[in-house]
Amino acid sequence: QSVLTQPPSASGTPGQRVTISCSGGSSNIGNNFVYWYQQFPGTAPKLLIFKNNQRPSGVPDRFSGSKSGASASLAISGLRSDDEADYYCAAWDDSLSGYLFGTGTTITVL
Amino acid sequence: EIQLLESGGGSVQRGKSLRLSCATSGFAFRSFAMSWVRQAPGKGLEWVSSISADGGTTGYADSVKGRFTISRDTSRSTVYLQMNNLRGEDTALYYCSKGHQSAAVPDYWGQGTLVTVSS
Numbered sequence: 001q002s003v004l005t006q007p008p009s010a011s012g013t014p015g016q017r018v019t020i021s022c023s024g025g026s027s028n029i030g031n032n033f034v035y036w037y038q039q040f041p042g043t044a045p046k047l048l049i050f051k052n053n054q055r056p057s058g059v060p061d062r063f064s065g066s067k068s069g070a071s072a073s074l075a076i077s078g079l080r081s082d083d084e085a086d087y088y089c090a091a092w093d094d095s096l097s098g099y100l101f102g103t104g105t106t107i108t109v110l
Numbered sequence: 111e112i113q114l115l116e117s118g119g120g121s122v123q124r125g126k127s128l129r130l131s132c133a134t135s136g137f138a139f140r141s142f143a144m145s146w147v148r149q150a151p152g153k154g155l156e157w158v159s160s161i162s163a164d165g166g167t168t169g170y171a172d173s174v175k176g177r178f179t180i181s182r183d184t185s186r187s188t189v190y191l192q193m194n195n196l197r198g199e200d201t202a203l204y205y206c207s208k209g210h211q212s213a214a215v216p217d218y219w220g221q222g223t224l225v226t227v228s229s
Binding site for chain 2: 033035037039043044045046047050056088090092096097098099100101102103104
């Protein structure tokens with residue numbers, strides 16, 4: 001399927017571990033790298049994870065990515081109030097010959 | 111410091127054209143693919159178009175194919191998006207982005223330029 005599906009929302013208390021799923025298909029996640037972005041309201045997205053599980057310099061190791069088959073996950077451990085943001089997965093889609101972004105997940109820290 | 115500065119957005123009527131520009135600095139422009147990604151008000155991210163480092167390969171989302179054209183000027187370290195026959199559903203904040211390593215997938219983003227299409 002040429003769509004990347006994420007849960008609309010997820011939440012946790014400070015210090016908890018939260019996981020966001022990203023479900024795709026064989027033409028995108030199943031055959032290509034997954035990227036994750038963090039976006040705060042009114043600001044541009046920021047690259048959080050590249051090539052499934054790699055962190056750019058400056059991204060805390062509280063953020064981790066994984067991929068299995070046609071699905072991927074972003075985990076945030078030691079949740080903090082300033083992690084409240086929207087998170088998007090992305091991957092190249094071979095069928096569309098273009099990039100797909102996930103539907104987005106809003107993280108709320110209770 | 112890597113910087114991307116979009117310009118050219120505005121309010122236009124349906125069917126009209128706009129050209130967006132993205133002036134860049136702080137990196138070897140000729141070595142990286144560039145992309146445009148848009149975000150409609152209150153909605154998620156949508157990839158629009160990408161261009162390879164040498165400008166020889168371009169790609170477009172089906173929603174804009176045949177109406178939008180991406181190009182780049184290495185001498186000006188600038189990437190452009192020519193948007194023709196604009197529709198209401200093109201209303202969005204348009205982000206310019208630098209490709210990550212050898213791919214066009216975004217790593218650095220500009221702050222965006224707003225395009226509003228009215229009837």
